[in-house]
Amino acid sequence: MSDQEIIDSIKNGDKESYRLVVDKYKSVVLGTIYNMVGFVPEADDVAQDVFIRFYNHIDNFRGDSSLKTYLTRIAINLSLNEIKRRSNRYFESIDDVELKDLGQEKDQGRAMEQKDLINKAMMTLDADFRSVINLRLIQEFSTRETADILQIPVGTVLSRLSRAQMKLKQAIDTIAGEKYGQH
């Protein structure tokens, strides 16, 4: 069953078919949100909001872009709202995570530690940079799809992506320096 067939079926009143949409796209929506707002409890609420909003306005979906792109666009927009809403609390939560991780460091494998470091560095980036890295390099959307989701030109995606990667590398170096320099 194609996405369009599922959507048509939902529009015709088959509510249960929406389960197929959620099952198919929950990982990309959750992944996008986690990498935007961090692994915080509110992330699940934002993800649920994405699917509820889409369901409530399903008649607005005309199929101009793919369902995956459309849902990811909603996920990015709601994540940006969430980031704005709790910008102060957000930095507090990073500090909390860092303190907790210092205690658990011995139990974590190198790969987990590396991912953790990148997650923290990601959270220090501006939302614009975070979104391009998230979409292009983590969710592996093409440059064109990333531009479509963020509704910016392809050239802007490329230039933002270059700067974002440089900033991410700098942030990783800084956090790693602070963390390991202390020991």
Place this chain on the structure above:
Amino acid sequence: MDNIEELLIRSFDAELTKEEQHILDNALQSNPDLVDYKNDMLMLRDTLKSLKSEKESSVFTDNIMAQIDNTSLNAGLVVSMEKVFKKITYVAAAVIVILFGYNAYQSDEVSIDTIIGFEQPTLDQEFEEAIASID
């Protein structure tokens, strides 16, 4: 260095012009730090891919479906209440019009008082009330 780093990173995602590619290749040959930087960036990009959807709640879909059910139920309740309210409004309006018409018909005159059911006192009644007040 910044420009060459930017060029290097851009080369991962976009095709460089021949001239840009030439500059980058030369820089990579002559600058071991840039080669290290390239390797670091490639490793970073690989690690970023591994951040893709690590956590997924098993009850996530059920929660969404339950919320949709509630939303539909609430929406249905609002729609049916609107329908009932409309019917009540129509019936009440009809009853009021009938009452007004009946009152106007009974008193043989059309005035606000007769329509809403107030009886006009007759001249005899007014006279009797005036005498009673004198007494």
